[in-house]
Amino acid sequence: MNLLSLCFKPFGRDSSSNSDSKFESFVGVSKERKDGLLSYRDVGRYGSGEFSMAVVQANQVIEDQSQIESGPFGTFVGVYDGHGGPEAARFVCDHLFRHFQAISAETHRVVTSETIQRAFCATEEGFTNLVSELWSTRPQMATVGSCCLVGVICQQTLFVANLGDSRVVLGKKVGNTGGVAAIQLSTEHNANLEVIRHELNNLHPNDPQIVVLKHGVWRVKGIIQVSRSIGDAYMKHARFNREPISAKFRLPEPMDMPILSANPTIISHPLHPNDSFLVFASDGLWEHLSNEKVVDIVHNNPRAETDDHKVLIFFPELIFCLVLAYY
Structure with missing residues (x-):
């Protein structure tokens, strides 16, 4: 876990990016310092605070994307865990926030679950249209997909929308004990979970093969x-x-x-002073570490001068760390 220390470095300052009058965008892993497979940078300020990031590349082609967007509506964060290729995650990174921004403008920047739902729906429709356009030349695009974990912070309320098996966990201070409890905020959609198998069986009552145990792993239609x-x-x-x-x-x-759905599970959580930090991560992290262990690691590695700030950490793969502090 030495990688975590890179994410708890002092931040650089960038006074030019501290403005609510425009959108600030920090997408992907560009403009980073590299050390072998390790990429990292001190990003500086965004609309409500500061953040830094570090990434260890696990594959020859990076299938995953992440983004932070700040503007008058608040802050939008996304972790997109691609599979089958990088195209879907890249498409989501390029389009989901744009749809969210346009829909939010229609509602005078009032963020609701419906706002986020509509943005997901428009993104899914756009990618399906792209698959249709490329069917004759790149039919494999039909087999590319992406899990999506999105957080929107608006007026001290956190909205979390999730598709797939990523997870967001809240680190919450426990009274005056100095301890931090781990509270899972999102719902995962993985056939290895009994509740998801039950959901699929209810949706497809006439299909006894809707979930299949294959090589010790439950899969939808034995595939995904x-x-x-x-x-x-x-x-x-x-x-x-x-x-x-x-x-x-x-x-x-x-x-x-x-058989699969693009309908996200969405929750809202009012942020309180005892809500210390949030960890957004794909299954690559949670397969190896429990909620409690991750929260313990973050809690015991405080960043300089940010002990009283809220921190969000994103892991779009097993080892990806992006820290976001807001005031």
Whole structure:
């Protein structure tokens, strides 16, 4: 966990980016210092505070994306865990916030669960249209998808929207004891969870093979673990579940309804003084560390001069650390 120390460094200052009159955007892992597979940087200020980041690249092609956007509405954060290729995560990173921004403008910057829901829906529709446009030349795009974990902080309320198996955990101070409790805020959509298998069976009562135990892992139709995502058009639209996509993605029976969903689970959480920090992470982290262990690591590695600030840490893969402090 030495990587965490990189995220708890003092921040650089950038007075030019401390403005609510425009949107500030910090996307992906560009303009970083590199040391082998390690990339990191002190990013500086955003609309409500400061943040830094560090990434260890695990694959030759990075399938995951992340972003922070600040503006008059508050702060938007996103972690996009791609699978099958990088295209879906990149598309989400390029379009989800733009849809959210446009829809928020329609409601005079009033953020609601419906605002976020509509942004997800527009993003899914856009990616499906792209798959359709490229079907004759790049049919494999139908098998690319991305989990999406989004947080929106608006007027001391945190909205969390999730598709897939990423997770956000709150570190909450426990009275005057100096301890911090770990509180999971999001719901995961992974067929290994009994509640998700039950949900899928209820949605597909006439399909005894809707979830299949394969090599010790429960998978939707024996193919994919997550039950919700952006993309994965081959599991949502019958017209994409056919040749020329690979046989391993094609279903043996006709698809009469979508198998996967792009409908996120959304919750709202009023932020309180005892809410110390948030950890946004993909399954790459939670497969190895418990909620309590991660919260303990963050709590025991305080950043200089930010002990009283709120901190958000994002892990879009096993080892990715992005710290966001706000006042």
